[in-house]
Amino acid sequence: MEWQTVNFDWNRAKAFLVAAEEGSFSAAARALGVTQPTVGRQVTALEEELGVTLLERVAHGIELTPTGLEVVEHFRAMSEAAARVSLVAAGQSVSLEGTVSISASEVISTHLLPPIIRAIRVDYPGIEIDIVASNLASDLRRREADIAVRNFQPQDPELVARKVKESRAWLYASPAYLEELGHPTSPEDLSNGEFIGFDRTDALMEGLNALGLDLTGRSFPIITESQLVQWELCKQGAGICVMMEEVGDAEPRVQKALPDLPPFPVPMWLVSHREVRMSRRVRVVFDALADGLS
Structure with a gap:
């Protein structure tokens, strides 16, 4: 393979890489936080820089x-x-000035x-905070965040994790809605209600049915x-x-739909990459989050 030039813009290469991994320009645009035409222009410009065709546009995406x-x-x-270079460099910082990014779910x-x-x-005015509010787990290896608040224990040996809390989740509804259902007192009664789901899988339904509901x-x-x-709909x-x-x-504006129903366990973990965790300001924020959340 012969390229017309070996010089290229890394931002264009990143757009191509994300598009290839996501399978479409629209998905890549969402992942990168830019518009779909921007991704298309960056990939086209990269192809022109390298003098090769990298992607073919097909009906349902790209190949x-x-x-x-x-x-x-x-x-x-x-x-x-x-x-890896970014992780190592971030971990060497001893300054209490700079940015620390935190990934957590929308609710948290x-x-x-x-x-x-x-x-x-208030305590560390030199530290700036970026909050990545997403229900998807950020890739800490790629510095999508410095610290993540997660509801599961990571298995990656490169990550440092601390369990800060064992919380619980319940079924909630507005008093007016529960009145419409006749003030349910059993799983059978509650099964007549309408539930707000996360997705079209059966995971939530199966979990609730395991508690005695018939959904x-x-x-x-x-x-x-x-x-x-979801929460606003419930309220x-x-x-x-x-x-x-x-x-x-x-x-x-809400109450537990059936207080006698067992709650869902919600463990809370703080996670960071080993290299990044060595940064003084990341350690400060990590410890503050651990104290605050626990």
Whole structure:
């Protein structure tokens, strides 16, 4: 394979790499936080720089050309190497000035983090905080975040994790909605209600049925991946949803749908990469989060 030039813009290479991994320009745009046309222009410009065709546009996305298949592995290796350099460099910082990024779910970012972040800013005004509010797990190896708040224990040996809390989640609904159901007192009664789901899989339904409910796919007429949208729907009386008790018990517009039903365990872990964890400001924020969340 002969390229017209070996010089290229890394941002364009990153756009190509993410597009190849995501399978479409639209998905790559969401992952990169840019517009779909921007991704397309960056990939086209990279192809012009290298003098090769890397992607073919097909009906439902994109496909790598033979050259693209070869090139993407080189770019992936470069991306991983750059991430390792970034991790090592971040870990060597002893300054209490700079940015620390925190990844957490929408609910934790909205309801639990604000007072902790406020306290960090008061005690360490030189530390700036980036909050990545997402229900997807950030890739700490690629520096998508410095610290992640997760509900599962990571298995990656490169990550440092501390369990800070064992919380619980319950089923909540508005008093008016429970009144419409006749004030359910048993799993059978509650099974007549409508539930707000996270996705179209059966995971939530199977978990609730294991607690004694008798739900089917028709029991979930509303689906949204957004925890905040779910919660607002619940508060407005649109159905029953699952929520952490720290949030649910503090909200006067809802109540536990069936207090005698066993709660869902919600472990809370703080996670960081070993290299990044060596940074003084990351350690400060990590410890402050551990104290605040626990």
